[in-house]
Amino acid sequence: MKSPVRVLLVGAxxxxxxxxxxxxxxxxxxxxxxxxDVGDPIEPAMKNxxxxxxxxxxxxxxxxCRTALNFRKSLVIGTTGHSQEQRRxxxxxxESLPIVFASNFSVGVxxxxxxxxxxxxxxxxxxxxEIIETHHKMKKDAPSGTAKTLAEVLKAARKTKDExxxxxxxxxxxxxxxxxxxxxxxxxxxxxxxxxxxxxxxRGALRAAKWIVGRPPGLYSxxxxxxx
Ligand code: NAD
Numbered sequence: 001m002k003s004p005v006r007v008l009l010v011g012a013x014x015x016x017x018x019x020x021x022x023x024x025x026x027x028x029x030x031x032x033x034x035x036x037d038v039g040d041p042i043e044p045a046m047k048n049x050x051x052x053x054x055x056x057x058x059x060x061x062x063x064x065c066r067t068a069l070n071f072r073k074s075l076v077i078g079t080t081g082h083s084q085e086q087r088r089x090x091x092x093x094x095e096s097l098p099i100v101f102a103s104n105f106s107v108g109v110x111x112x113x114x115x116x117x118x119x120x121x122x123x124x125x126x127x128x129x130e131i132i133e134t135h136h137k138m139k140k141d142a143p144s145g146t147a148k149t150l151a152e153v154l155k156a157a158r159k160t161k162d163e164x165x166x167x168x169x170x171x172x173x174x175x176x177x178x179x180x181x182x183x184x185x186x187x188x189x190x191x192x193x194x195x196x197x198x199x200x201x202x203r204g205a206l207r208a209a210k211w212i213v214g215r216p217p218g219l220y221s222x223x224x225x226x227x228x
Pocket of ligand 1: 010011012013014015016017036037038039055056057058059060077078079080081102103104105106141201
């Protein structure tokens with residue numbers, strides 16, 4: 001059997017970090033060899049892994065990219081809310097390293113991206129889309145990274161620069177809900193995804209970690225990982 005993929009987890013003490021560690025215990029193809037959280041130096045941990053998975057905070061991204069470049073490691077970035085400059089850092093790093101960067105690692109949401117693109121193309125300009133996203137009160141960024149990706153998908157499919165309206169709701173302990181509403185003359189089409197557990201994101205991130213190691217440099221999406 002091939003040896004397990006050695007993973008460094010950044011943001012290990014957080015909600016997603018703990019979920020990744022728990023799931024990885026049951027996966028013989030994954031070995032979480034190092035865990036970092038606030039204040040831990042990333043550099044020594046990066047040295048001994050094959051891939052780093054990041055579920056921390058957007059401000060950690062420059063250190064993660066710099067140390068991954070030093071040691072030529074693959075990256076799986078799940079953190080959201082990056083500034084334009086931070087996104088450029090990720091894009092520049094992906095010229096030299098293979099990186100999966102996904103605002104949402106769930107299979108269902110990636111199929112929602114695909115369906116939303118298809119629906120926008122089929123419905124045409126008579127239907128205007130908008131997005132509603134709901135998350136738990138602790139979520140730090142709004143709109144969600146997933147809602148922003150959905151807006152990009154819709155804009156590209158409609159071949160327009162018109163902004164897509166995004167409504168963000170923060171309540172209770174909702175893991176994550178995204179609805180795309182297409183309103184046309186006398187009819188509406190709604191596509192909804194509801195996440196019941198953070199496990200779906202953790203499972204997707206581990207799948208991405210196994211997929212990315214050994215790939216050529218580039219910025220890959222979860223749709224690439226899933227072959228959508
Ligand atoms: P959280 O606040 O529970 O956990 C974040 C952890 O990162 C904390 O333990 C914090 O101490 C740590 N951290 C902060 N700055 C750090 C730094 N500089 N270095 C190392 N660790 C640092 O948040 P969460 O719910 O686990 O979410 C984490 C991130 O993942 C958020 O950006 C969230 O939006 C994103 N997220 C993405 C997906 C996806 O599928 N892509 C799914 C869920 C959450």
